[in-house]
Amino acid sequence: MRLVVLGGGESGVGTAILGKKKGYDVFLSDFGKIKENYKEVLLINEIDWEDEKHTEELILNADVVMKSPGIPDKVAIVKKLKDKQIPVISEIEFAAQFTEAITIGITGSNGKTTTTMLTYHLLKSGGLNVGLAGNIGKSFAWQVADEDFDVYVLELSSFQLDGIINYKPHIAILTNISPDHLDRYEYKYENYIASKFRITMNQTEDDYFIYDADDETTTNWLKNNKTKAQLIPFSLKQKHQMGGFINNDTMEMYINEEEFTMETKTMALEGKHNMKNAMAATSVAQLMRIRKQTIRESLSNFQGVEHRLERVLKIQNVQYINDSKATNVNATFFALDSMSTPTVWIVGGVDKGNDYSELMSLVREKVKAIICLGVDNKKIIDAFGNVVDVMVEVTTMSDAVRTAQHLTEKGDTVLLSPACASFDLFENYEDRGRQFKQAVRNL
Structure with a gap:
């Protein structure tokens, strides 16, 4: 049985190891670059792999394909697999x-x-x-x-x-x-x-x-x-x-x-x-x-989860909260709903088709200033431009945090709750959250 794994990250490498152990003929292919630590694991386990390409003749002869969750169905190689009626399944x-x-x-x-x-x-x-x-x-x-x-x-x-x-x-x-x-x-x-x-x-x-x-x-x-x-x-x-x-x-x-x-x-x-x-x-x-x-x-x-309404530090009686894991409007709704003091809100990133209207009443009630941290902030500015007194656009986390510090007074909260994905300026939401925490510690 030939198992082809698409994607050389955590789920892909894990699947390749399990497949090898269960006697499959395993090949792993990643269109991007595979991280060095994963390459080492593949080599130690004698698993064939390639990166920065998908070689069709090595993939389209699979009996079963495990596709990593980050790869959309509309990718060419996935469409070809489906046309050939080769089962494409998840790691789970x-x-x-x-x-x-x-x-x-x-x-x-x-x-x-x-x-x-x-x-x-x-x-x-x-x-x-x-x-x-x-x-x-x-x-x-x-x-x-x-x-x-x-x-x-x-x-x-x-x-x-x-x-x-x-x-x-x-x-x-x-x-x-x-x-x-x-x-x-x-x-x-x-x-x-x-x-x-x-x-x-x-x-x-x-x-x-x-x-x-x-x-x-x-x-x-x-x-x-x-x-x-x-x-x-x-x-x-x-x-x-x-x-x-x-x-x-x-x-x-x-x-x-x-x-x-x-x-x-x-x-x-x-x-x-x-x-x-x-x-x-x-x-x-x-x-x-x-x-x-x-x-x-x-x-x-219970200790809670990093990047989810995580209290970072209190500086000059201003609480800084890292909610970088809020990658959609609904998550940010929960965050704003739980704020009990005037809030400077850091928002923005890659918009996945967001409708910001459901946040309107919370923003009116709780947010004193908005800092847009993203490459394209037009939708956020259109939504809230007339609702808050201060709106600032920045492109780095350190600028966002320094700007927030200038806009706060004692008793306020600075909330990073982006309501968007992070891929325009950061590797992922964890990277965004860690950069926020570092910038707060540097104040």
Whole structure:
């Protein structure tokens, strides 16, 4: 069996290693440059590879192709593979067939990283032999090749879900859905929604689907479509027979006749959206029979996620917050919603078809100045030019942070929450967040 891997990053190299171990004839091809550390791994494992090109005769003879999530379907080589009816799958689909482990799949436009990290923290604290993979850390395929976990918590993007055929998580979480990555879905929101719901398409009556009952897009889909999985909703507004609910200042969870309660003020995470993330993760912990005392302790000592509403420093009584992971409008909505002081907002980057109108009331109420950090800021300026008194355009992070310092007074907050992808000025959102933190420390 010939396995061709497109993309020489974390998921590609992990898949190549697993494929080799399972006896496939493996070839890896990357149209860009493969990083030196990955080249070394490929050489040590005696895996054939090429970079900065796709040689068709070495690719189109595949029995199966694993495509890295960053490669769009419209790329020429992918179209040729599909024309030849060669299966093109994701790393998750490839690796899942080689493990007996229970998987917990977590997707959503926002909150999935926090929910994934928190779920992993709860299960690990509960003593389970658990791995963390997907969009985070070491790739799932690589871990299936090298490790022996009983349970995996997987953060899954829509791109990874596009490439599944038979994969099913035992427990699936959909945190929410808002327009994102529409450039990859022909600018059709319904295509993106369908992609997210692939997480539950293979689930059976023995599996569980955990979702936000306050999210209109999700509840509409569930009204019109069927999943066999047992439904576990969570909500800030309404109580369900089974699921989670915030009642005044108490989180109440009812799963399989078991009740769990905890005061929200004793939780480490703040903000309404984090209450939802906590209910989703706690649902998993209860389904996996983690002790209530362990769940309470874990929810109160969880550290949070880098680049997600991360408090960096307070300088001259001004709080600097790194929310670089906010790559869409919905994520920035949560960030602005949780601000309780006058805010200087650093925004901008590569716009993925954003509609800024839903931020309007929050910007009027909370934002005193906007700093546009991007190559093309026209849409942001058109949206908010008449709403805030001060708008400044900059092209480096250090300029953004220095400008923000000049615009603040005691008691204000400086919030980096870009609502856009980072690829115009930065390598990725992590690079953008780290540059922000460095610039703040240099003040």
